[in-house]
Each structure stands twice: as structure tokens, then as C-alpha cells.
Amino acid sequence: MQRCLDLLTSGLTPEGILQQLINGVTLGSVYALIALGYSMVYGVLELINFAHGDVFMIGTFVVLGVTGQFGLTGTSSLALVIPVLLLAMIAAMALCAVLGFTIEKVAYRPLRRAPRLAPLISAIGVSFFLEAWIATYVSSRDHTLPNLLAGDIPLYADVTIRYVQVLMLVSSVVMMVGLQQLVRRTSLGRGMRAVAQDREAAELMGVNMDRVISFTFIIGSALAGVAAVLWMLNYSTNQTIGFIAGLKAFTAAVIGGIGNIPGAMLGGFLLGLAESLGAAYISNASCGIFSSAYEDVFAFAFLILMLVFRPSGIMRERVSQRA
Amino acid sequence: MSDSSSNGSAFLEVTGLEVAYGKIVALRGVSLNVSQGEIVTLIGANGAGKSTTVRTLAGVMRPLAGRVVFDGKETTGRPAEAIVRRGLCLAPEGRRLFPRMSVHENLLMGAYTRRDRDGIRADMENAFTLFPRLKERSTQLAGTLSGGEQQMLAIGRALMSRPRLLMLDEPSLGLAPILVETIFSIIRDINKQGTSILLVEQNARQALQVAHRGYVLETGEIVQTGTGQELLESAEVQRAYLGM
Numbered sequence: 001m002q003r004c005l006d007l008l009t010s011g012l013t014p015e016g017i018l019q020q021l022i023n024g025v026t027l028g029s030v031y032a033l034i035a036l037g038y039s040m041v042y043g044v045l046e047l048i049n050f051a052h053g054d055v056f057m058i059g060t061f062v063v064l065g066v067t068g069q070f071g072l073t074g075t076s077s078l079a080l081v082i083p084v085l086l087l088a089m090i091a092a093m094a095l096c097a098v099l100g101f102t103i104e105k106v107a108y109r110p111l112r113r114a115p116r117l118a119p120l121i122s123a124i125g126v127s128f129f130l131e132a133w134i135a136t137y138v139s140s141r142d143h144t145l146p147n148l149l150a151g152d153i154p155l156y157a158d159v160t161i162r163y164v165q166v167l168m169l170v171s172s173v174v175m176m177v178g179l180q181q182l183v184r185r186t187s188l189g190r191g192m193r194a195v196a197q198d199r200e201a202a203e204l205m206g207v208n209m210d211r212v213i214s215f216t217f218i219i220g221s222a223l224a225g226v227a228a229v230l231w232m233l234n235y236s237t238n239q240t241i242g243f244i245a246g247l248k249a250f251t252a253a254v255i256g257g258i259g260n261i262p263g264a265m266l267g268g269f270l271l272g273l274a275e276s277l278g279a280a281y282i283s284n285a286s287c288g289i290f291s292s293a294y295e296d297v298f299a300f301a302f303l304i305l306m307l308v309f310r311p312s313g314i315m316r317e318r319v320s321q322r323a
Numbered sequence: 324m325s326d327s328s329s330n331g332s333a334f335l336e337v338t339g340l341e342v343a344y345g346k347i348v349a350l351r352g353v354s355l356n357v358s359q360g361e362i363v364t365l366i367g368a369n370g371a372g373k374s375t376t377v378r379t380l381a382g383v384m385r386p387l388a389g390r391v392v393f394d395g396k397e398t399t400g401r402p403a404e405a406i407v408r409r410g411l412c413l414a415p416e417g418r419r420l421f422p423r424m425s426v427h428e429n430l431l432m433g434a435y436t437r438r439d440r441d442g443i444r445a446d447m448e449n450a451f452t453l454f455p456r457l458k459e460r461s462t463q464l465a466g467t468l469s470g471g472e473q474q475m476l477a478i479g480r481a482l483m484s485r486p487r488l489l490m491l492d493e494p495s496l497g498l499a500p501i502l503v504e505t506i507f508s509i510i511r512d513i514n515k516q517g518t519s520i521l522l523v524e525q526n527a528r529q530a531l532q533v534a535h536r537g538y539v540l541e542t543g544e545i546v547q548t549g550t551g552q553e554l555l556e557s558a559e560v561q562r563a564y565l566g567m
Binding site: 187190191193194197198200201202203204205206207208 | 381382383402403404407408412413415419420421422423424428431432433435436480484
């Protein structure tokens with residue numbers, strides 16, 4: 001027993017916690033970007049777009065393709081790395097947007113008036129299709145980018161934040177602020193919120209449903225493209241990455257309150273934190289019963305607890321507040 | 324203005340409209356018309372088909388048969404978006420505001436199909452003149468307004484599309500008597516400013532007093548029509564709708 005207590009306290013240093021917080025927030029920023037796509041689509045269509053994770057996966061392969069084309073290595077100069085990464089981001093955003101737009105047109109739009117299970121199954125079908133397509137025609141191995149932008153910034157004691165982590169955080173926050181402005185300030189964004197709040201009233205005001213839905217898929221998928229670039233800076237990919245990353249991001253969306261945009265961001269960060277703190281401390285906290293290999297278990301335990309105790313999410317949509 | 328309307332034929336002309344929800348027939352050949360500058364009311368009991376009529380005219384329901392001509396052009400089966408752009412707008416039953424948008428944003432939603440910024444700003448000022456309460460509350464969320472304020476916002480929002488014919492579905496429903504008076508006087512004001520009105524009401528007495536003409540709808544059919552005064556004096560209307 002005493003041994004357990006020692007183990008628990010020995011791991012808990014302020015430096016260690018701070019480092020895990022940094023890791024958690026950067027991971028969470030990527031989850032948040034993907035989660036936005038789930039949440040926005042759910043907001044306007046009440047559909048869980050299970051193919052969204054695979055759009056993200058395709059994005060990671062676009063990034064691999066672009067960076068491979070320019071022969072980036074760990075020793076490439078910044079003057080080459082930055083423009084190539086920018087190009088990779090633009091390419092991933094554009095291709096993901098086109099893919100998301102097409103998936104909606106082909107797999108969901110014809111089923112708009114069908115029972116709700118039909119588009120869900122169609123979404124799973126699209127997901128399998130994309131995975132199989134990549135595995136068959138592109139690759140079924142793990143891929144990573146070379147270690148670009150190596151180096152870090154010391155923060156406090158021996159706590160550091162890596163350049164790629166700074167880039168991930170800054171890019172995702174810029175994207176989220178941009179999205180918030182788009183949804184708050186533009187006419188199309190207002191139309192999107194109107195559809196989410198009262199579809200028929202939105203139609204009566206002259207909102208073109210089809211256009212709003214297409215726009216939602218394009219924006220959500222482009223954000224998944226950004227997430228793909230950030231993901232590749234720090235993690236690896238293969239054809240199944242969309243499933244696991246997608247499921248995590250979906251969890252983040254549910255935690256935040258699905259359909260709610262700030263909620264998806266908050267949920268992403270919370271999930272990233274839970275995962276990295278959980279992975280770092282569960283072994284000691286449980287006297288070595290659980291190991292950090294249980295990282296994914298925490299993410300989904302979090303989902304289950306959330307669904308049991310607060311199914312509408314942290315930032316619940318106040319559905320009762322109807323006008 | 325098109326030739327047909329200047330020749331004195333109806334601004335809105337509905338002929339033989341048939342609508343069903345699945346197998347349940349809601350409208351069995353409804354015909355009615357509204358001339359430019361008129362207030363026309365459609366009265367009838369719950370479930371007679373009043374809301375179905377205006378929702379079909381607004382383009383959120385598709386008719387099985389019949390024809391709708393607005394300002395000389397056929398709008399039958401056209402999407403709501405196209406109909407709003409043509410100047411026919413419905414303020415739906417139950418207000419149907421966007422509860423998590425501010426008063427100001429709800430009004431902007433009314434102007435969704437428009438791109439003339441200056442015109443929108445001017446109409447926003449008009450709406451605030453018509454409903455000073457809304458100006459005080461312009462940053463408040465619509466879901467937090469009182470029933471009367473919500474109805475004012477619903478009418479204001481519909482006016483933001485700059486309709487030439489405004490359809491109002493049960494604007495007085497659920498309001499205190501004093502507010503009912505206010506709403507009917509506002510309807511008169513809007514009409515005086517040149518907007519034609521098709522008014523659906525259960526409050527038959529008030530509606531017939533404000534309207535130039537009226538139609539009585541029973542189980543999906545028009546059973547009686549006349550000027551507001553004629554209908555107020557009709558024995559059948561008095562017995563069925565005025566509680567006399």
C-alpha cells in the first residue's frame with residue numbers, strides 16, 4: 001500500500017503535469033478541428049456523418065503526397081518547409097472540401113427523406129469504401145513525415161513546447177476563430193444557424209436548404225483537411241486512421257454537445273487533455289494495474305460517462321427554449 | 324407590375340388547390356384571390372385547412388393539383404426561396420422565430436434573400452419604428468422575449484423580405500386581449516403602407532372587422548365568401564364562428 005502511494009506521488013511533479021497539459025492541448029486542438037465537422041453537419045441535418053473521419057484520412061494522404069513531391073526531409077530548410085506545408089494545407093483543404101461536398105451529394109442527398117437509419121448506413125458504406133480504396137490503390141502501410149521543424153522552446157524548468165506543437169495550436173485556433181466569424185457574421189453562416197434552429201422557418205425566410213447543407217459539408221471537410229496537416233506534423237497515418245481519429249473527434253463533439261460549435265472545440269481540448277493526462281498518470285494512480293496503453297480506453301470511458309450523465313453535452317443546446 | 328394585375332385581375336389567384344398529408348386530404352379544391360391593396364381573411368375551425376393553404380402558397384408544401392398565380396406569374400410547386408424573392412412571404416403559425424438568435428439577427432434572417440444593404444438598413448429602421456419594443460431589445464435572444472414581443476418580431480421579420488403580399492397565420496393566437504388589439508391595428512397600418520395581406524385567423528370577429536373580404540374554410544373547402552361586413556352579418560358565420 002505504501003509502495004502504491006509513493007508511486008502515485010512520485011510521478012506528480014508540477015513540471016510533469018505542465019508537460020502533459022501542453023501535449024493534451026495540442027492533441028486536443030486536432031480533435032477539435034475534426035469534431036467541428038461532425039457537429040456542424042449534425043446541427044443542420046441531424047445526421048452523424050461517419051465518413052467524416054475518412055475525409056480526414058484522405059487529407060493525411062494528400063499531405064504525404066504533396067510533401068513527398070517536394071522531397072522534404074528532416075534537414076530541409078525552413079524556406080522550403082513552410083511554403084510546402086502551406087501548399088499541403090491548401091491542397092488538403094481543397095481536396096477534402098470537394099470530397100465532403102461529393103459525399104453529401106452522392107450518399108446523403110438522395111436519402112434526405114428516407115428513414116434516418118438509411119443515411120447512417122450509407123455513411124458507414126462511404127467510410128468502408130474510402131478505406132478500402134486507399135488500402136488497395138495507395139498504401140496499406142503506416143506513414144510518417146520526416147521530423148520537420150525540429151526544435152523546441154523551453155517554458156519552465158525542463159518543460160518545453162515543440163515548434164510543431166506551437167504551429168498546431170496556432171493554426172487550429174486561427175481556424176476556429178475564422179469559423180466562428182464565418183458562422184456569426186456572414187449571411188450564409190446565419191442561414192446555417194437558422195436551419196439548425198428551425199428548418200421550416202429558415203425555408204420560409206428564403207434559405208436554400210441544399211446550398212446551406214453543401215456549404216456545411218465543404219467547411220467541415222476543409223477543417224478536416226487542416227487537421228490532417230497538423231496531425232501529420234506529429235503523428236503517423238494509415239488507411240484506418242480515419243476510424244480511430246474520427247471516433248475520438250466524434251466523442252469530443254458529443255462531450256461538447258453535438259450540434260454546438262464552441263462545444264466541439266471545448267470537447268476536443270478536454271478529450272485531448274483527458275487522454276494525455278490519463279495515459280501519463282493512470283499507471284501510477286492505479287498501482288500499475290492499468291498502463292498507458294489504455295489511452296483509448298479513457299477516451300471512450302469519457303464518452304460513456306458523458307452519455308450516461310449528461311447526454312446533451314457540456315454546452316447543451318437549449319432545445320426547450322423554443323420561440 | 325405586370326399587365327394582368329393592372330387589368331384588374333387578382334394579385335394572387337389560387338384555383339382548385341388540392342393538398343394531402345399522405346392519404347389524409349387537407350384541401351379539396353380551394354380557390355381564392357387577393358387583389359392589390361386588400362386585406363383578405365381566411366377563417367375557419369381548427370383543422371379546416373387554413374394553415375395548409377398558406378403553407379402551400381408559401382412553398383413549404385406541394386399541392387397535388389391546382390394552380391397558384393402571383394402577380395401574373397405561376398408559382399405552383401416552386402420552392403419557398405423563389406416565392407419569397409417574388410414578394411410573397413408567410414409569418415407562420417406559432418411565430419417560429421430563431422430562438423438562439425438576437426432580435427436583430429432574426430430581422431436580418433427576414434432579409435435573407437436581399438443584397439441591398441442600404442435598403443435592408445432602412446427597412447430595419449422601419450421595423451423598429453413600427454415596433455419600438457423590438458428596438459429596446461435588439462440584442463436580446465428571441466427565445467427570451469414575451470409572447471407579444473415574439474409575435475411583433477415574427478411580423479417584423481416577415482416584413483424584412485419586403486413582401487408585396489404578406490401572409491399571417493394566426494398572429495393573435497395566445498396573446499392577451501390588449502395585445503390582440505395592438506396586433507390588429509398594426510396589420511391595418513402595414514396594409515395602409517401598401518402591402519396586401521392574407522390573414523388566417525381563428526379570432527373571426529376581429530379578422531372580419533379588419534378585412535376587406537373574407538373566405539370561410541370548412542374541412543378543406545371554401546363554403547362561403549363575401550366582404551368582411553357581409554360575413555359578420557351572415558347567420559351561418561355568426562352561429563359557427565362568432566358564438567351568437
